[in-house]
Amino acid sequence: MLRNIGFYAYILKSRAKAFFTKEDGAVDIVAVVILSAIAIGVGLLFKDEIAGLIQNIIGKANQSVDPLPNKPQPVN
Numbered sequence: 001m002l003r004n005i006g007f008y009a010y011i012l013k014s015r016a017k018a019f020f021t022k023e024d025g026a027v028d029i030v031a032v033v034i035l036s037a038i039a040i041g042v043g044l045l046f047k048d049e050i051a052g053l054i055q056n057i058i059g060k061a062n063q064s065v066d067p068l069p070n071k072p073q074p075v076n
Contacts (some may be wrong), residue, residue: 043050
């Protein structure tokens with residue numbers, strides 16, 4: 001039993017070491033952070049235009065929807 005625990009601890013230690021020393025993922029993380037910052041910046045820059053566009057779309061959708069009847073009609 002202790003032999004298995006030692007084996008799994010060794011594997012966990014070696015994988016953790018490989019994770020922290022491997023630099024392949026660092027470029028991807030930097031790219032994601034930069035793209036996220038650009039997207040947030042564009043969103044903040046065009047905040048009013050985006051809000052107006054969404055309100056316009058919702059307003060058109062509300063106009064095209066038929067109102068529901070107040071009471072269901074009995075079926076005879």
